[in-house]
Amino acid sequence: MRSIFKGSIVALITPFRKNGSIDHGLVRELVEWHIASGTNAIVPCATTGESPTLSHDEQDEVIATVVKAVNKRIPVLAGCGSNCTEESLRLIKHAESVGADGALVITPYYNKPTQEGMLAHYESLANATKLPIVIYNVPGRTGVNIKPETVAKLGKIENIVGIKEASGNVDQASEIMRLTDLDVLSGEDSLNFPLMAIGAVGLISVLATSAPVREANLADAAMKGDMEEGRRLHKLLFPLSKALFAETNPCPVKAAMAMLGKCENVLRLPLVPVRKETEELVRKALADLGAL
Numbered sequence: 179m180r181s182i183f184k185g186s187i188v189a190l191i192t193p194f195r196k197n198g199s200i201d202h203g204l205v206r207e208l209v210e211w212h213i214a215s216g217t218n219a220i221v222p223c224a225t226t227g228e229s230p231t232l233s234h235d236e237q238d239e240v241i242a243t244v245v246k247a248v249n250k251r252i253p254v255l256a257g258c259g260s261n262c263t264e265e266s267l268r269l270i271k272h273a274e275s276v277g278a279d280g281a282l283v284i285t286p287y288y289n290k291p292t293q294e295g296m297l298a299h300y301e302s303l304a305n306a307t308k309l310p311i312v313i314y315n316v317p318g319r320t321g322v323n324i325k326p327e328t329v330a331k332l333g334k335i336e337n338i339v340g341i342k343e344a345s346g347n348v349d350q351a352s353e354i355m356r357l358t359d360l361d362v363l364s365g366e367d368s369l370n371f372p373l374m375a376i377g378a379v380g381l382i383s384v385l386a387t388s389a390p391v392r393e394a395n396l397a398d399a400a401m402k403g404d405m406e407e408g409r410r411l412h413k414l415l416f417p418l419s420k421a422l423f424a425e426t427n428p429c430p431v432k433a434a435m436a437m438l439g440k441c442e443n444v445l446r447l448p449l450v451p452v453r454k455e456t457e458e459l460v461r462k463a464l465a466d467l468g469a470l
Contacts, residue, residue, distance in 0.1 A: 179310060181339035181361040182253045183280060184380040185218030186397040188387055189226035191428055192240055193441035200236060202243050204441055209247040211440070215390035217252065218380065218397070220244060221282055224257035225319065226384050226428045231446035237269065242276045250277075255312060255382075259284030263299050270307050280310040282342065282382070287320035293328045304335045311337055316344040316365060326353040333358035342382045343373070352376060367419035371412035374400035384427055385419050388434040389467060418463040424456045434460050437470060 190212075193204040205222075212220060222244040223229045223237050232240065241256045248254050256273035258281040260266040270281045283303060285296055304311055313332065317323040323345060332338045343351045344365025355362055355377045364373040364381040374381065374397065386393035392415055399407040422430045429445060429452045436443035437460070443451050452460070464470050 179336050179339055181310065181312075181379075183219050183255055183310075183312060183340055183361065183363065185401065186216070186386050186390070186394040187219040187221060187255065187363065187380055187382045188212050188217045188390060188393075189224055189382055189384050190220055190222045190244065191387055191432060191435060191441065192223070192227040192232065193435075194444040194446065196442055196444060198444065198446060200232075200240065201441070202239070205240060205243050206247040208440065209244060212386075212390050213248070213251055216394035216398075217386060217390050218394065219253040219255055219279075220248060221255045221257060221382055224259070224282055224284075224314070224382075225316070226387060226431065227257060228428060228446060228449070229257050229259070231449070234268075238272050238276075241273055241278060245277045253279040255280045255282050257282050257284075259314060261286040261289050263302055266299075267303055267306055270303060270309055270311075274307055274309045278309070280312060280339070281307070282312045282314050284314040284316065285320050285322050285324050287322070290320075290322050293325055296322070296324050297328055297331060300332050300338060301335065304332075304337050308337060310339045312339060312363070313341040314344070314365065315341060318344075318346070323350075326350060326357050329354050329360065330357035333360040340379075343378070348372065348376070351378065367422065368416060370419075371396060371400055371408050375405065375408065384422050384431050385415060387428075387431050388422070388438060388464070389415065389418060389469060392467065414467065418460075418467060421456075421459045421463040424459055425452045430456060430460050433457050434464060437461060437464060
């Protein structure tokens with residue numbers, strides 16, 4: 179099965195009203211903004227979408243809203259991760275039923291499975307659905323790292339089509355590319371261009387949430403082999419990529435989107451708005467890009 183998830187893939191925020199409820203009207207507006215900005219695919223309900231504080235019903239509703247709003251214009255890769263295999267499968271089945279194009283599935287967090295456990299987790303999910311699955315590896319969040327050798331075994335399963343690599347380790351990404359034909363997607367914004375330069379086919383990006391046009395241009399340049407333009411955009415976007423992770427994601431990007439007039443700066447506890455110095459860092463990075 180060939181992957182359709184390539185280029186600049188935005189990690190969508192979940193916009194909340196001041197009372198904490200989800201603003202589905204703004205979800206639809208964000209979808210239109212990203213499509214108009216050249217985004218190649220959309221990921222609802224992952225880390226940036228605050229999935230840990232969404233109820234199961236809310237997560238289902240957001241994915242359904244995004245799928246309907248996109249209306250097959252670009253692919254939707256639904257966040258369907260859990261540290262419980264049964265719950266992850268329920269999320270995948272729902273995403274499949276509403277017409278999502280794939281499922282992004284994080285390595286199980288907190289219970290810290292072994293490599294054998296992660297292999298069994300993904301095999302079980304893949305065998306229970308026809309939906310394409312993209313593995314999501316982010317050890318800094320989960321406490322576990324899926325090894326390249328395990329990824330290579332999973333790459334033999336037809337509907338496991340790629341991996342979002344957010345270990346921050348270029349050697350690990352390189353080893354995955356050496357051992358398997360799975361599509362590698364950068365999940366570390368400061369490494370988007372470097373990873374694409376060595377063979378990643380795209381990026382799943384927080385940075386693209388607030389700077390979608392430039393991030394789409396960077397991905398396009400890398401895919402075309404225009405290294406000069408890619409380097410220029412990498413240097414231009416690097417300060418924002420660092421500012422957006424000065425505190426826990428998605429707190430800085432929620433502040434950025436509020437500055438851009440795209441949402442209220444509202445998060446759900448235990449996440450809170452960023453400190454003043456981080457807010458100023460984000461504001462300066464956006465201003466330097468000419469985004470404000």
